Every structure is written in C-alpha cells, then in structure tokens.
Amino acid sequence: MRSFQCVIIMYIHQLCGAKDTLPLFILDYDNNLGELMVDTNPFATISSAIFGEIVEDAVKHCSVIIIFVEDQFCTEDVSGKDKLGTPYVNLRTALLQNKVKYLPNVVNPLSVLFRFMPPAESNAFVLRSGEPIQIPEGLPFYYIYFNDYDGSRVETLRRHDVIMHDIFEETRIISSTALGIYTGRHNPIVLAKYGRGGQSTLKNQMYMPQRGVYLASEGALFHFVGLSIEMATHKRRAEFKDVPNVASELRSVTSPDTEHLRTNIEYQGLQIKFSFRLSEEFWTLDNVTLIDGGEDMGTTVLGVNVPIGRSYYCNEPLIIVNENDKSYVRIPEYQVQPFRARARRVPEDVVPFQGPPPPGPMNPSNPAWIAQAVANSSNTNFSSATKCNPYFNVRILTGLVVTGVCLSILFVGISVLYNCSGNDHFDDPLAKQLVIAASE
The missing domain is CATH 2.40.160 (Porin)
Incomplete structure (x- = not known):
C-alpha cells in the first residue's frame, strides 16, 4: 500500500507541484565543477537561482559548453525502457562513474541558460534526420536541438544518447575543459495539464528547430x-x-x-x-x-x-x-x-x-x-x-454521424405516421343503437 501511495504522490507532483521544472543532466567528465552536490530526490526542486549559480560557475571554469535540447523532456523519458533497457546507455555509465550529475527538477533551466549564454544563429544548430552536422571551433558555447523523432520515443532517445556521446567526446579532444548540459524545452505532461496548448514561453527567444527535409x-x-x-x-x-x-x-x-x-x-x-x-x-x-x-x-x-x-x-x-x-x-x-x-x-x-x-x-x-x-x-x-483533405476531418465526420442518426429517427417517425390506417368499420345507422345506462 505504501508503494502505491508513493506512485500517486509522485504523479501528482509531476503534474501539479512542478509545473515549470524539467530534468537536466550535467556532463562533467573532467570534474570541472569540482564536488558538485546535487539532490536527486524527485520531490526536491532546484530553483532558478541555485541553477544560475551552477551555470555561472561553469562559465568561469569551462572553455566550451554544449547544451543539448530536446523539444519535449520529462521524468518519464529518463526512466523509460524497452526490451533493450534504458535509452541512455552512455549517460547511465557516466552517471555510475560520477562523471554525470542528474538534476530531476530544475525550474526553467533554459531561461537560466539563455541569460548566461544567449543563443544566436551562429551558435545554434538543429540536428535533423538525413542531415550531417558540423560544429565550428572557437565558440564558448553551443546549442544543439534534436529534430529526428522517428520510431518510438525510447529508440529516439537512445539515438540521441549516442549522438551526444560522440559530439561531446570530439569536443573534449579539442578542449580539455568541456562541459555538457542535456535538458528540454518544455514538459509535455505539464503543458497538457495546464492547457497551454503546447506553446512555450521561450518560443520567441530561441532558435526553433524544423522538421523534415x-x-x-x-x-x-x-x-x-x-x-x-x-x-x-x-x-x-x-x-x-x-x-x-x-x-x-x-x-x-x-x-x-x-x-x-x-x-x-x-x-x-x-x-x-x-x-x-x-x-x-x-x-x-x-x-x-x-x-x-x-x-x-x-x-x-x-x-x-x-x-x-x-x-x-x-x-x-x-x-x-x-x-x-x-x-x-x-x-x-x-x-x-x-x-x-x-x-x-x-x-x-x-x-x-x-x-x-x-x-x-x-x-x-x-x-x-x-x-x-x-x-x-x-x-x-x-x-x-x-x-489533400481540406473539407473532411474528425469533427465533420462526427457531425455527419449525429446528423444521420437524427435524420434516421425523423424518417422512421414519418414512415410510421404514413403507415397508420384509418378506421374502416363504422356504426350501422339502421341497427339498434347502443345505450349505456347511467345512474346518478
């Protein structure tokens, strides 16, 4: 009974108690931030001020910072699995080796990152399916947005884990003080709960990824x-x-x-x-x-x-x-x-x-x-x-079905009325009339 209550509490916390929080990974393979103490309690929230101090310290001690950004990201993505296991194979290995720090609930992480490292067209890159990516050298930070959501969610995240590992390893060869940050734009569960229609408050502040070829x-x-x-x-x-x-x-x-x-x-x-x-x-x-x-x-x-x-x-x-x-x-x-x-x-x-x-x-x-x-x-x-389908959708189909049901009832009623026959037997005026005696 206790475990069931824990699940219910965690679910309510994810939907209501942390509406502006996102999970975040800090890839610190070379221990640039020292002994960074983070609270991995899923009920604990890291405020923007505390995360801002971490980012400020990272900007001072690291020559290159790479920020990997998912379009949608939540705790369920971190804990998701399939028959092959966790999608984050490299992140999990580095996490066990204390090379990666996991922050389950950070309040508005992208807004903090944008404040210290403003994005621009020169340092923002969109990784699309079917398109190679080349990151130029010499910039202090980079934003890399993922836009190749083919297959299941776990398969997509597993592919992103490999890409992050390859890019970060190549960056570490160039710079010995490299740091990686992995987070998302918004929490899909939170947006659905609070009726924000999938709109992000950072929409006009960031380089938006595009789909397809x-x-x-x-x-x-x-x-x-x-x-x-x-x-x-x-x-x-x-x-x-x-x-x-x-x-x-x-x-x-x-x-x-x-x-x-x-x-x-x-x-x-x-x-x-x-x-x-x-x-x-x-x-x-x-x-x-x-x-x-x-x-x-x-x-x-x-x-x-x-x-x-x-x-x-x-x-x-x-x-x-x-x-x-x-x-x-x-x-x-x-x-x-x-x-x-x-x-x-x-x-x-x-x-x-x-x-x-x-x-x-x-x-x-x-x-x-x-x-x-x-x-x-x-x-x-x-x-x-x-x-290709401008005049037909689910709403139109529903309207047609409801209209058809109503018209069917109407037509059945009309047909019943038309099938009603009049009385063809009348009293014989020459016969003795029926007299019903009534007493007062």
Whole structure:
C-alpha cells in the first residue's frame, strides 16, 4: 500500500507541484565543477537561482559548453525502457562513474541558460534526420536541438544518447575543459495539464528547430517529413549522413499552354520521380514513380489538381511500392509546388510551410546541398497550400454521424405516421343503437 501511495504522490507532483521544472543532466567528465552536490530526490526542486549559480560557475571554469535540447523532456523519458533497457546507455555509465550529475527538477533551466549564454544563429544548430552536422571551433558555447523523432520515443532517445556521446567526446579532444548540459524545452505532461496548448514561453527567444527535409530544384520545391524506405523484414531509415538530393530534372513543352516537369530525387540509392503537368490555370501531380537501376519499379498515381501559384500539402502517407521486392518508400507528410518556366518569381501570397517552415540560409554549418538548392531557385518559399483533405476531418465526420442518426429517427417517425390506417368499420345507422345506462 505504501508503494502505491508513493506512485500517486509522485504523479501528482509531476503534474501539479512542478509545473515549470524539467530534468537536466550535467556532463562533467573532467570534474570541472569540482564536488558538485546535487539532490536527486524527485520531490526536491532546484530553483532558478541555485541553477544560475551552477551555470555561472561553469562559465568561469569551462572553455566550451554544449547544451543539448530536446523539444519535449520529462521524468518519464529518463526512466523509460524497452526490451533493450534504458535509452541512455552512455549517460547511465557516466552517471555510475560520477562523471554525470542528474538534476530531476530544475525550474526553467533554459531561461537560466539563455541569460548566461544567449543563443544566436551562429551558435545554434538543429540536428535533423538525413542531415550531417558540423560544429565550428572557437565558440564558448553551443546549442544543439534534436529534430529526428522517428520510431518510438525510447529508440529516439537512445539515438540521441549516442549522438551526444560522440559530439561531446570530439569536443573534449579539442578542449580539455568541456562541459555538457542535456535538458528540454518544455514538459509535455505539464503543458497538457495546464492547457497551454503546447506553446512555450521561450518560443520567441530561441532558435526553433524544423522538421523534415527541404529541397529546391530549378522547377519545384519539396518538403518531406519522415521519409523512409521500408522492406518486408526491416526498415531502412535515413541516417544523418544520408541526404536526399535532386538528381535530375527535365522540362518539356507539349503545347503553348502545357508544360511537363519531371524531377528525380535520389535517396539511399533509389530515385523518386515526381511527374508534374502545368497549364495556365492549374498544375497537376500526375504520379510518383520509384526508379532503381534506371528502371521504373513502381508508380503511385495521384492525379492531384492544384491552382497555379499554390502549393500542395498532405499529411496522409504517400507510399510508392517497389514491384520487384515489395519494398516501398513511405513519406508520411509532404508539400510540393512546381513552377512554370515563365513564372520564375516568388508569388505575392507567399506563406510559410503549412507544417514547419522551410529552412533558409541560417548559419555557416548548413550543408552544401541546402545552400546550393536555395541558390539554384528563385523561389525559396511555398505559396498558400491546398490540402489533400481540406473539407473532411474528425469533427465533420462526427457531425455527419449525429446528423444521420437524427435524420434516421425523423424518417422512421414519418414512415410510421404514413403507415397508420384509418378506421374502416363504422356504426350501422339502421341497427339498434347502443345505450349505456347511467345512474346518478
């Protein structure tokens, strides 16, 4: 009974008693902070003032500080496990060796870090799936945001643990007084409890990570989220060294008003061909073809018709099946927009990507393929989007079901009324009338 009460108390504490706290790890492999005493009691809260003293001491004694930031982070992530065990293999080993300090509840840790080490485009980096990262030397601190949430939460955190270990070890080779800090932007449980709608008070103060892969060719813009190749027995996900790129593009004119555009995107040895047809008023995404070894292996017919000057956004999975080995390329979320050869300018109604906005030139560490893609296209933003399911969602479905039930009841009632028959037997006026005697 005592353990059950302890669980209930801890859960209430996580939801109500520590609404602005986040877990935090301090990677101090070289003992730069000395004998730092921290309270690992999950019911204890480390105030911003106490954590500010720790950060101030770290800034004085360390030449390089790397801050790793999760988008969402809570105590359940630290204690989470799967069949392989804890996701934090390296952190746990260093924690047992007293090289890592664990602070379970720190009040507004990012606000304290921002005060002592203000983020900027030169020292903030977003680690995306399918994109390498190069950290320049010579800066006193760096912010690294994770944005590769593919697979389960435990698998994602295990991948982040390996990445943190590799980056921190490389930094220690350059600087002997390196320190690492690992925390998050906000607590998802707290935000859901207090109805803040997933909004962070630090939204306008930090370099916001973006999801997916953005590509720009001479004739079209592409944005893919969660691009992966799935086999019959396993799944090949994009590693950070696997970068999709525009392999080729062919434009042809069949009539004065009609153009055809075919853009091939290479990804992990395969090519994905997008076939567009553009007229004066509309453009059409006819089909998407999977090419392997120069041969067409499978085609998915879409027939999407979109007005010229608008993009097409869809959050329903696009699947192109390889008819040879039954593997398939899966794109859970995507946005595309082709341009006519005569309209090589940004439309007037340019708006950001309906999901996350496409990245532009942000800092010198951007991969060359982004800079080259942006330079090769005069269109660097998507126009207003036409969605694949704009007029149908769960609320509309619920309304239709309720309306159908009400109309069914109404129609049944009307049919019952129409089926009611009148009395066809009447009294015989020539027969003796029925007399009922009544007494007073």
